[in-house]
Amino acid sequence: MRRRVLAVAPVIALVLGLAGCGGSDQGGDDDAAASPTPEAATLTVFAAASLMGVFEEIGSQFESDHPGVSVEFSFAGSSDLVAQIQQGAPADVFASADTKNMDKLVADDLIDGDPVDFATNTLTIAVPPGNPAGITSLADLTQDGLNVVVCAPQVPCGSATTTVEEGSGITLTPVSEEQSVTDVLNKVIAGEADAGLVYVTDVKGAGDTVEGVPFDESSNAVNTYPIATVSGASQADLAKQFIAMVTGSVGQDVLAAAGFARP
Amino acid sequence: MTIRRRPHAGSHLPAWAFVPAGIGAALVLLPLVAMVSRVSWGNLWPLLTSESSLTALALSLRTSATATVLCVLLGVPMALVLARARFPGRDLARSLVLLPLVLPPVVGGIALLYTFGRRGLLGHTLEVLGVQIAFSTTAVVLAQTFVALPFLVISLEGAVRTAGDRYETVAATLGARPTRVLLRVTLPLVAPALASGTVLAFARALGEFGATITFAGSLQGVTRTLPLEIYLQRETDPDAAVALSLVLVVVAVTVIGLTRRTGTESTP
Known part of the structure; x- marks a missing residue:
């Protein structure tokens, strides 16, 4: 008895679920038209x-x-x-x-x-206020013991980073490849990272919580x-x-x- | 140990209850069915065995196993203290232990960052000792332990309280020392709950995402666990994300199967 009820329940559920989906789709169209x-x-x-x-x-x-x-x-x-x-x-x-x-x-x-x-937007180096690691160029990011954070190549800021690396011949060894440019910025703001590659606008928007260090090679990757x-x-x-x-x-x-x- | 309490399950249930119950079941199951229907079975194997997938899977299994061991080592004594010891503020302590369970994981990640991060509460001390936790595999394990610990503590604490202390009292009057009572009487009594709590903790650790991405970062082979890999693959290769999600669904179903088994033995 119990088994039969349990076996029937998912079927009812699926039927109801599918019916519900169809109904709500139509409802949405009506709303949009009205x-x-x-x-x-x-x-x-x-x-x-x-x-x-x-x-x-x-x-x-x-x-x-x-x-x-x-x-x-x-x-x-x-x-x-x-x-x-x-x-x-x-x-x-x-x-x-x-x-x-x-x-x-x-x-x-x-x-x-x-x-x-x-x-358009270009990359810049974000560093904590006062630039404690004294970073002045992209090449400075390859120093030993520096926690550099970038975007993962799969996301737009990361593909821009890869383009910059390829154009300049400099290979970065980041401690983390973040999901978004905001994650990179926050790691710098929190002081976990010594430097991160973000957009010029991110540094501007972050006020005095980070400083930007512009670098020439950023012109290799202009985001439109x-x-x-x-x-x-x-x-x-x-x-x-x-x-x-x-x-x-x-x-x-x-x-x-x-x-x-x-x- | 099973007691049949419901000889005719459903016989006292009004028929209408099946309607909302069915909708609820559909809400849980339909998205999973929809996801499985999007799996591209043809290239499932190459997607699952790509280098980044295997690295993420290996890292996930390694960190989750370590986190589970930590959960057992810390969680079993926590559960015993909460269930058995008498001290002021015990009820408050019981509630606070549950915090990671109800907190959004990203909040947990921020809290961990301000504890173990370089500018965190313990960060300076750790840095003096030459330990850097952020961006390391240790950070992943810490995040996983943080979110998974309550699962083990709750399952075990409830079981210890339900089991009562009659057998322990008897063992003690027969001259057994507390450690012997714990290992030979208490723990065997609650073994099923310990097993299901451990499996749940492992599953929670395996699925950990928010605290990890906030606190540990994301680097292949170091901190990019399977959930982070799925989230990243979504950007460029949705098929790969779905394939990897399937792995976690299979793990989750297995875990539920395991806990159901041990769970039915433990609940009276």
Whole structure:
């Protein structure tokens, strides 16, 4: 008796589960179709984590220029955002920290029109305040006994690091290859690492908790940030206006203040 | 030792209870089924036997085994003290031991960083002694022990309290010294709970992610355990991430199988 009940339960569960999934998908579509009224609209922007500060500022400017419109952001690693959009996440705008991730969406026909490059970023050496290890160049990072932390080659900042290493002929022996540039920065801020390779904008955003040591070889790996409207965006017009603001003088001023360079 | 308490399980249960129970079961099982359906069986073997996968697996097994040994060495006395000893603040101590269980692992990682890190509470002392823990395999083991210890302590402490101290009292009146009573009477009585607690601690250590990535860093062969490898592979090779996830699912199912077995023997 008991066995039969136990055997039936997962089957019921699966049937219910599948039915539930189908139902909720349809519900989502209905919602999306019902929402775009011109008075109160929500623009959903998926942006690389490194754009958080600047995009929030541009977003509030956009909201005050467009009464009734609210801009909602999802900030994460570019490849995470790509995966979410591929799985049907309702994004109107996608801003990537590198062209590689944007190209994935273009290849999947998930981008409307052509992506526009709106900013560039380069690597710099982040060191604790006062630069206790006296680092002045990329080659200094190869000194013995120095805890150097970089991004793993699989993530954008790490592939930039690899490019810099290849271009300069300097091979780093990091104590850790982190998942994201934020992890690298935090290891330097916490004092665990003596130096880390991060973006210029990360050092700028970290205030006086770290210092940046620029190095010439960073020009080998210039990271370009593209932005585009996602195919089937429920707010395609607003998306285009938002992109225009990012690439226009308002956006470019905010980006420049955060340390981004023009493409 | 098993006592049949429920001759007709479900007979007193209202029929509607099966609906939410079924939905709950689907919520737990469906994602796993969905993940397994995405496994690319054709190149599963090359994905699992790639150099980085094998290194991560070996590191995970090594560190989890070490952490489990530490959990037993520290956790068994902790459980015994909490269950048997009388001291002020025991109830508080019991609750505090559970903290790593309910804390988000990343919080555990930050706490460990400010304890064993270079600028941490013990960091300076350790540095004077020439010990650097951050970015080392030791850090991984510490993080795993931190999160896994409560699993062993809870399973064992509950069992020791349920077992009562009658046999121990008898052994003591027969002239057995405390250590002998512990090894010959108490521990054999709670052996099934100790076994399931140990297996659970091992499983928790194997799955540890948040505290490790926050505290230990991520370097192949040194600190990049299987969960960290999965998280990283996701960036470039989702198939490899799914394949490695399957390994952890298989381990988890095996662990549940083992604890169910020992668990049914221990619960009265």
